[in-house]
Amino acid sequence: MTDSYEVREVIDKETLSAVKSVGETYKYGFATDIETEYAPIGLNEDIVRLISKKNEEPSWMLEWRLKAYKRWTKLKQPDWALLKIPKIDFQDQYYYARPANMKERPKSLDEVDPKLLETYSKLGIPLTEQKKLAGVIEENYEEKPQDRKVAVDAVFDSVSVGTTFKEELKAAGVIFCSISEAIQEYPELVKKYLGSVVPISDNFFACLNSAVFSDGSFVYIPEGVKCPMELSTYFRINAENTGQFERTLIVAENNAYVSYLEGCTAPQRDESQLHAAVVELVILDDAEIKYSTVQNWFPGDENGVGGIYNFVTKRADCRGKNAKVMWTQVETGSAITWKYPSCVLKGDNSSGEFYSIAITNNMQQADTGTKMIHLGKNTNSRIVSKGISAGKAQNTYRGLVQIGGRSQNSRNFTQCDSLLIGNKCGAHTVPYIEVNNSSARAEHEATTSKVDEDQLFYCMQRGIGEEDAVALIVNGFCKEVLQALPMEFAMEAQKLVAISLEGSVG
Amino acid sequence: MLKIDNLKVSLEEEEKQIIKGLSLTINSGEVHAIMGPNGSGKSTLSSVLAGKAGYTVDSGKVNFDETDLFETEVEERAALGIFMAFQYPIEIPGVGNMNFLRTALNSQRKTRGQEELNAADFLKLVREIAKDLEISDEMMRRPVNVGASGGEKKRNEILQMCLLEPRFVILDETDSGLDVDAMKLVSKGVNKFSSSSRSFLVITHYQRLLNYIVPDFVHIMVDGKIVKTGDKNLALHVEETGYKDFL
């Protein structure tokens, strides 16, 4: 134990040198030159049918989609967020794009186009079944090096390219595959749970997703199984003028456990692109899901040209007693982020946690937060939100804590901190607290501060350059959330924090 | 090593001159002490030498060896070997001491075109220094200065000094807030560190420190100027009679 501090410290150090080595601000901005097959532009019933057909879906799935589509045509895009959203023409974009040579689902990774494999390896996501060495371990001479495995499902535009460690996971009873495959292979499970957390008509964007989602990930952890490795899905938008609509469904049966991570990047383009995902988590008795996101979609340039419009619905349903869920998100990308990962705490003694870092720089806008819906008795929730605003960006935390009449002895704690860099940006906090139960308690703390000049001077007097000093201080500000991430991703996230703030000082 | 020539400095925000024509030459290996009443501009002088923002240099110049300090960025001055132990060390929440130290050291090494120190050598170095200053592992694990007592913070400044190995050190009231034992520890640290190629500017209100860190020169600063320079006996005189002779 005595030397545990070095371990984490070294991570931070890596961050700074990594930042220095990155020449450009958005290093994932390259595009892959690959022949792509599109559905006709625009959206109508035929497009929905086409997507369903491309995925070789059973008829019940098509019916589900069509129902969603009909409903969507009657819904209006919400406008309550503190966001200036340019008008989105839903008929002027593609809803399905896949690499032409992905017509046949590759049976194994060996059959995947090398160009695609190369893309992922360029992004730092090798689609091989090698063990991922956590970078920290190399410098940690006190502990025995240990390698950790991370299984990856790679989604490229509208399709899943491949999933690693499938066999090994299968042996443990874990199902980890693309959702399109799950619809074919495990229809009963999908039918049972899809839409059970986020109903078809939940909201405008979720409804759109229900109609046109093309792929995503499916995870099923059977009763009593602790998933033997980290699972992750890596989303890449490549095709131009194409929306990405992925759907993720994770089910943890009684006493099951899984830690899951999603990462996202997109090429640098002048045209904005739409991303509307839905993630559903089902957590039964004594089960636990940890869901981490490192969102680094292209944020647009410093004048606000281009970038991803990110409208995401994520919800966890703690159905069982003692069910636990933890959302951790590091949101650094996207031109617009609209996202509120939520926890429905139905089971008695269930708990939900939300840890968030949202960074907006230049012209980026984020309206993000969470909803904690306490229904069961003795339920607990914890919210830790760190918003960082630089340039001319606007950053809003929006959170709902609702404790129902039957949710006795339930507790919420909310800590919501905003940090401003410069004086052209904005930070806003919009908490909604509804406690309908006298035995329940909700605590809310909020702070807003500026990067402290004295702290900067102190760092710089010790020889640290201004940008590194800002990165150091901001990473310190976010520490609590970074620590909630799995170790191998904490490093990535720290680098990202530093990179996304480049050019914010001086 | 350091040459201050008729320096005049005002606050940036208001038209108020704090340093009003100050000259001082410090050669390699010398220890200079500055004493003076509260508000006479001692910390302002330190801050200006280190490059803190918020001040306007009205006239005069400062050379550090061949370098014009006012043409040099804060972190470059640090890499040149200028170190200031803060009168009020700053807290940086969430940033671990080890991370801070390693980042600082390697940033300086990089600026100077030296190789970065690897983790093992770095740790060994920090541990040795911390041991000398009786700073516990637990302290080292904390975020920079957060939750540290006044005296602990001051010791931490000395640890940073020993690690970063500057050539010119400003100690701004490093003795204030130290108990007797800590004062001896800190002085021991400073003395062990001093050499013929290093110079010190020691700001203090108490003659006591100068028994441990013996100055070659003592300057009395009043209202932004040095009004009297002498040897260590001048400090004894001040201790007895206060500043009334110099006002």
Ligand SMILES: Nc1ncnc2c1ncn2[C@@H]1O[C@H](COP(=O)(O)OP(=O)(O)OP(=O)(O)O)[C@@H](O)[C@H]1O
């Ligand atoms: N940023 C500032 N804003 C306003 N006044 C300032 C600022 N910096 C310095 N001063 C003023 O300048 C004068 C000199 O301050 P300085 O801190 O340099 O004194 P000092 O000699 O270090 O005093 P002490 O012995 O109390 O530490 C004081 O009157 C102080 O109030």
Ligand SMILES: [Mg+2]
């Ligand atoms: Mg002072």
